[in-house]
Amino acid sequence: MNDLALGGEETPHRVSASMAVHGRFFVVTCFGLVFLNCLTFLYHFTGSSVFNVLSNSISLLLISWSAYHVLVTREGGAFYKILLMLACIFTGTSYLVNFGAFELSDGLKLLSIYSFYVAGRTTPERLHRSEKRCIYALAALPLLFKVVGQTKVYTGIEYPDVFSYFPNTNTAALYFSALFFAVSPWFGNKVLIAQFVNAAIMNRVGPALATIVAIGLWSFFPLRPQVFVALFLLAIASLAAYALGALDRLITGLNAIALIWSLDPSTIARMSTKQLIDLTGTTDMSAFFRITHWTNIWQIYSSLGLGGILFGYGASQTGVLTVLPLPPHNDYLRVLAEYGLLNCVIFVVFVFSIMFSLKERAAKTMYTVLLIYFLSENLIDNFTSMTLFFSYAGRFTSPKWSPAE
Incomplete structure (x- = not known):
């Protein structure tokens, strides 16, 4: 059994020590x-920046812990290690191309996703009870804060949607989704019910729609005769709904979005909410601001030279360069524009190859929720959620993975 990538044959003592380190990866990560x-x-709770510095230090230690496993083990899959290496090279090149306009912490967050995944694949053991207790503790902490405290960090009109110590309910919904994903081998399809409860409590349409789409997607595959019958009935139902006018509201919304898309982003930025409502006939502004922002990001990115196209305009620079001082609210677009085309290709290949490698339906569905949610939010910024999703995805796709008893 060769677990250490140090060359030569291993002594029994070295093998035993290596296995002990491997077995502790998830326990240490969860406690961390x-x-x-x-x-x-x-x-x-206190507003003291000391605790923020300490929490950031723990994040760095956990990233180092995952990197250690990547470096010293032969497990983890050569394909994913190659993707990690390419991501490091392309992100490093993006940093050099955009020197002085690149947030290193953001680049590290992106690379840590690959690192946690590869490290997770090195641990084939079943889930430990101590991990389960840690996940319960992670679920309890924000709920406890909701009861006893009020954030002294996310204050002011720019944070209208705070939940516990999360900046908004989208972030909170993602956090609990990550916890459900981690325990999916224990609870199976029950986590999907919990996910709908999560979306309802947070009052977020996005997680609910992403869950519905993910469940529908993996109900269709593998293709069976019943699937084609269901698709045929769905097509008939859609035509009937259109004829009866049930889709008028959806069509009106799409027309309004098309109108917003045709306008210059700077024009939209100067318009008041009332003017936008009068123009579009709807009060749902979140989709319009996203589309306007995405259009602006694409205009900037597509106007770059070859170096910019390949390596982006720099991590965290979207809010600086665009008319609206906001991050992209689309992680695929974010990686493309801020890190470049090469990084985006690696990222897309990486995250979608994981989806097709997951075997258990509940885990596959919850992970698909994440990939769909990437389209409308800034999820890479959420360190705990990304650590849980990708480290456990690594374990669940390991050739030696054995589900919990």
């Missing part, structure tokens, strides 16, 4: 995340 979230709790 609990400690990190306790510090986050205290940071928002």
Whole structure:
């Protein structure tokens, strides 16, 4: 059994030590995340930046812990290690091309996704009970804060949708989705019910729609005769709904979006909410602002030279360069524009190859929710959620993975 990529044959003592390190990866990671979230709790409860510095330090230690496993083991899959290496090269080149306009912490967050996944594949053991307790603790901490505290960090009119110590309910919904994904081998399809409860409590349409689409997608595959019958009935139902006018509201919304798309982003930025409502006939502004922002991002990115196209305009620079001072609210577009085409190709290949490697339906569905949610939010920024999703995805796709008893 060769677990250390140090060359030569291993002694029994070395093999035993290596296996011990492998077996501790998830336990240490989960305890680290609990400690990190306790510090986050205290940071928002007190407003003291000391706790923020300490929580960031824990994040760096956990990234180093995952990197250690990547470097010293032969497990993890050569394909994914190659993707990690290419991501490091392209992100490093993006940093050099955009020197002085590149947030290193954002680049590290992106690379850590690959690192946690590869490290997770090195641990084939079943889930430990201590991990389960840690996940319960991670679920309890924000709920406890909701009861006893009020954030002293996310304040003011720019944070109208705070939940516990999360900046908004989208971030909170993602956090609990990551917890459900991690425990999916224990609870199976029950986590999908919990996900709908999660979306209802957070009052977010996005997670609910993403869950419905994900469930529908993996109900269709593998293709069976019943699937084609269902698609035929769905087509008939859609035509009937259109004839009866049930889709008028959807069509009106799409027309309004097309109108917004045709306008210059700077024009939209100067318009008041009332003017936008009068123009489009709807009060749902979130989709319009996203589309306007995406259009502006694409205009900037597509106007770059070859170097910019390949390596982007720099991590975290979207809010600086665009008319609206906001991050992209689309992680695929974010990686493309801020890190470049080469990084985007690697990222897309990476995240979608994982989806097709997951075997258990509940885990595959919850992971697909994440990929859909990437289209409308800034999820890469959420360290705990990304750590849980990708480290456990690594474990669940490991050739040696054995589900919990």
